[in-house]
Amino acid sequence: MATRTCACDHSGVSSQQLVEEENATPEVFADRRLRRSGAHKIAGGVAGGLAEHLNVPVIWVRAGFTVLTAIGFVGPLAYVLLWMFAAQAPPEERASEMDAKERQQGIALLALGIGLFMVITVLSGSLAQWFIVPTTVGIGGAALVWREADEAQRRKWRDGARTGVTGFFGEGSAKARLRMIVGVLLVCGGVGLFLFQQVSPGLVPPVLIAILATLVGVGVITVPWWLRLVRDLDDERSARIRDQEREEIAAHLHDSVLQTLALIQKQAESPREVVKLARSQERQLRTWLYGPTGYGRGRAAAAEANEAADAPVTFGTLHEAIAVACGEVEDTFDVSVEQVVVGDCPMNVRLTALVQAAREAIVNSAKHSGVGEVSVYAEIEPDTVTVFVRDRGKGFDPEQVPDDRHGLADSIRGRMDRHGGKVRLRTSPGEGTEVQLEMPRKKEAKA
């Protein structure tokens, strides 16, 4: 399922979920069922779907409908029935758009069918004229309205609308509304024509009133039923979303926490390994829960973050980059790095250099300080970003650092200098070490 859904759109988690819901039929049945095609679609995609289902070229099916139309107008009726009872194919199956030629061909076949039918009717004079025109008009109108309903369903797939019913007639462009109105008028016109031909003019008003009254009556009687239908639909949907969420959590816990616990039991003899495992697992879980795309951030934020992820940014935000750097050092050097980041901003070349320099400073603390804890504090201000890396370890005398040790000189100072940043070092034997890295966010600030 997942592979099918990810190809469809980029509008975030919620819509993907929805698509999955709509497609929740098992794969085995999915390809056996007749679905109206989106790829070969002129009116409702029935011919295309049927062709796919029967595994024959579309043109044959269309020709079949044409012949059926010529013979007593059966084609359109069959088409309408199939339209009603076959579900629309989900959007990802309509990857290829139909070309103009095929469309013209289809419309020509339809016209041919109707023309042949007219000719046959007129020649034989058998079938009553009154039947054809209203039916044709009515079917045309219905086609317009139903197409719009299909469109609404696709919009819903696309936008991931949560309530199923408002999306049906509700939102949509002015064009869509116009098509709806024209369709409704055509259907009414068809019914009207039929009435006018069958009923004597004096009887028309009472008949119309009777029809209206019946419609209103049926509507009123079925109100509770409609309401229940809508409510059930919503209930079912939210239940499904809940289920899905539960599954997601269970899967996550299984993949991460249970695996780590199993590993910890195996490694029980080596406390270092256990601490390392527990630490990295904690970090992963925290990212999952509270990170920018995290579970605890809610769907909206996750969707937003997903959208942001589409942007051509190589390495997210500074906050994430620092978290990654701290995590790497924690894992490699078996220390705990407490990081506090105030504010956030997107990464750029200068900030990448800053994070690399900070990482080097953390590594130095981890390797040389002799204590197991390093504090990292980053503050993002409108003009500058400042990072402090601090340990309470043994410290050192900067004058006494041997010349062959390049960590501080090259990896930190050199990097910062090249990008217009500043380094301040505060340390002395026994006093711990603090490295302060300051980087302007914009180029102008270099001066």
Place this chain on the structure above:
Amino acid sequence: MTTPEQDRKPVRVFLVDDHALFRAGVRAELAAHGQDVEVVGEAGSVGEAVAGIEHHHPDVVLLDVHMPDGGGAEVLRRVRPANPSVVFLALSVSDAAEDVIAVIRGGARGYVTKTISSQELAKSVRRVAEGDAVFSPRLAGFVLDAFSERPGAAPIADPELDLLTPREREVLRLLARGYAYKEIASELFISVKTVETHVSSVLRKTQLSNRYELSRWATDRRLV
């Protein structure tokens, strides 16, 4: 903790956390500091906590942020009006700024993470019991973030409450950098008492300022 005064009584502590395992762990850790801290009771749910606190009248409640039925904020809401003398210290694994700020605004005097060492925890308990605020580096970061100036932030209605003084900001920064009060004092050439005053003032502002209505704050945080 380093120099416990001889005549002071242990601080009476009440534990609230929905994980029994965690309560047992904290109890054991604090037992090592028996002359300083004494655990008088514990509770695993909001209801139990309210009843237990009313019954025991502890000096300090160690309060979990995340619990079923409303969490720490709910306990604060139900207990504080009737028991203003009870002091709350939030203890949580949560990294969500909204949750942490919520318990602080609910009246907790501080926030520490569950990974804190037992010695630090005992010290923090003692400190809040004496009326000071306890800011872990993470809380200091959240508060700095909440009070930072950035485009799109809510306008300042009351400068007294809505702005941090430069000195308070400095103190918070040092806290976020992992400095202890004593280190901050020597760094800024002020007394430890003055540091405590600044931190308490920041706590008061965080609790009373209307500048960052919480949901607003959470969304503002994503800007910059």
